[in-house]
Amino acid sequence: MTDTTADFLGRLTAALPPGTVIPGPEAQDRYCHDWSGLAPVRPLAVVLPRSTEDVATCLRLCHASEMGVVPQGGLTGIAGGAQPVAGCIVLNLERMSAVEEVDTVMATMTVQAGTPLATVQAAAEEAGFAFMVDLGARGSCAIGGNISTNAGGNRVIRYGMAREHVLGLEFVLADGTVVRSLNKMLKNNAGYDLKQMLIGSEGTLGIITRAVLRLQAKPTSVSTALCRCADFEAVLSVLKGARKRLGPSLTAFEVMWPSFYDTMYGGLPQLRRPFGNGGGIHIIVEASGFDPGRDAERFEECLGALVEEGVVDDVIVAASERETRDIWAVRESVSEYGRVLGRIVAFDIGLPTTMIGDFVDAATRELAARWPDVRPLAYGHIGDSNLHLVVNVPSAGDHQPEHEIDDLVYGMAGGAGGTISAEHGIGLVKKPYLGRSRSEAELATMRRLKQALDPRGILNPGKVV
């Protein structure tokens, strides 16, 4: 640590309330890495603000000294967006965790950025509403991280990404300026909508400290089914038919290729398999409604028609909460990859929906040509054009050929007009590949924005752009 760095940390510690700045060597290990699998990095210090003013004070000092700041929420990102950077400090918002207000007439909730997603969901439920951003890491991830990465999840097909659930934001710019834009109204065209710029920018343009969230009416019925189809063409027919018949009631459409489905059931014997080993592509279809006397019947009519049309081969409609949980269990078992596969290389690709079936086949073929024992697991939110692909080469053990696999898959996705990140973001891990799905003009415009709002490049340095 140079004298200058020591001086800086001294000033920072003095400017903030006692206990806010934890020197790097004393910080808990958990601040040293996110879920990206990158090797831990110990920051110079971990700052744990309790208020927006603490965040502003910290950024003002960092800006003055050109000190890099890595913002952290629940650390569940897998693109390395919250991964510490050597020689920088970490600003973790976990102490700014509070539901400040639920407005039942406006159907909004005001929360601090460090609030866990599950806490937000529970507070919405308690007030008779629903917060419709949902993903597997709900218990650990923070709402500020969900917003700064524009999180997706299982119900995007009906409710959209995190962006569509944010009405207002308070954030702090790199120089410590607090921009308080806690709008509660559905419509506000008074000048530029600044929050849009912050959402999805992964902490590189400002640090989100508070948010006004949009709540939804809580559906009074939920119907869930597991369908089996012969091939991807049939899956597309099911999607089209379900959209036409269920309209906005269609709230999830999760597709699992045999590679995913059979591998996860094979590796996790505690899961109860709804069908026998019949092969085919499985789909979880969920509909949510507001007409409980009729919704279940309508859902079954829709599925019945799809069976009659010959696009669905087998279907099970959940008759209880337990059966619903059983249907979702395999889809939610993705946190068990370590146990089932060992080390993996994970993708979160977006592709025009019609091309996804061919892409899975082609990628599987190309990967196998290069690594004969490869296990590429395919599944995803196909209604949103989002394919998850998880790759493991058993013979490579702990040394997966990550870069080679990345090159192959991102090259194919870029060539097909897809995006290298549908929902997980760019962070550190995908930064080298951003040019595969963005043009030079797009990248240059992103850099202009970054330069305008963070001219000294202190916010999450080296990430995204």
Place this chain on the structure above:
Amino acid sequence: MTDTTADFLGRLTAALPPGTVIPGPEAQDRYCHDWSGLAPVRPLAVVLPRSTEDVATCLRLCHASEMGVVPQGGLTGIAGGAQPVAGCIVLNLERMSAVEEVDTVMATMTVQAGTPLATVQAAAEEAGFAFMVDLGARGSCAIGGNISTNAGGNRVIRYGMAREHVLGLEFVLADGTVVRSLNKMLKNNAGYDLKQMLIGSEGTLGIITRAVLRLQAKPTSVSTALCRCADFEAVLSVLKGARKRLGPSLTAFEVMWPSFYDTMYGGLPQLRRPFGNGGGIHIIVEASGFDPGRDAERFEECLGALVEEGVVDDVIVAASERETRDIWAVRESVSEYGRVLGRIVAFDIGLPTTMIGDFVDAATRELAARWPDVRPLAYGHIGDSNLHLVVNVPSAGDHQPEHEIDDLVYGMAGGAGGTISAEHGIGLVKKPYLGRSRSEAELATMRRLKQALDPRGILNPGKVV
């Protein structure tokens, strides 16, 4: 015209295809003003590009010569966003009007920016979908203008603003850089989502040339009713009850105070009045569904329950398309203000929903205290927190005390935590009042963005920020 200006126009004319640049004195009058009511301004020239390349060429030359450019679509904006600026050129995209592609699997449409909204809607219908941005000027306004102003309209309560219907954009920056970001996927988190910055920036950050629009499944049933309520408290109960019972089927909730309703029926005798002269606040409630065998019944159950609860005093459910048109006719008669009222001062305020009733009463009182013969007409998209207020002082004739009325109403709206523009934008007309609903930190951040993307200030100069 100085020599320099003449030289510039010569270069511009030479660089673009013949017939693209119309010298100002020869330009049709319609390019000299939008629907804001501001006095016409003749631009130096009107440029009518046929391609993105034409737009890029024009901007490159304007940037080099620091020539101001006012982008125009259908010229239907009422905030002056498309109003020419003296000494500047106008860039009207009316010749870039084409539906280039409808993708029925992705449910997207790719269009050129000058395409009229009604053309977009019709093309969507023809393909079996619906494009859900809708507003009174649909026959004249251009989709590029709808996007650059983040237009709202009648179905925001269910489908959101224009922003939520845009998946991709192609736009040209001030220096002529073409940013082609014609994404079709629902999810794309590959770096900053640049289109979000362009949407709603009223042509001050770039000029939109193409868009990929998101289409919706076309509902197979539409039910419409006119309700009469005693007061605003009852209106809020109807909104809450309709949301709970109809969920996402609730697609319009248009409230009309007696000041609007009685004045428009009184002034337009050709309109057929569904109820007698009973007073009260009227609401148009519309539900759209995908279960035609059941939807109408469910709609009537919902309204029946609201009558039984005593929050709705009278209700008429449209039994035919003709009755539906009759119910909407008065709400859509807003283009007839000239005939009914003469000159008006129009507001498009956003307020927390619960405060709207008191705001209407207070504004009416304050206006009457100052101008005893004032006619303040109130109506709006209350489910979206959006109140329209139209003010006319009969005794002032053609010289309405516009600034005094603006000061009074915007002062009240700002004081109540509202926005001075829910959907119409800022343009020229509302620019002096932007500080009433945005903080100095917000305004400074907007100016930073403007400076970053248009450092010479050539795009729609003097507008918004």
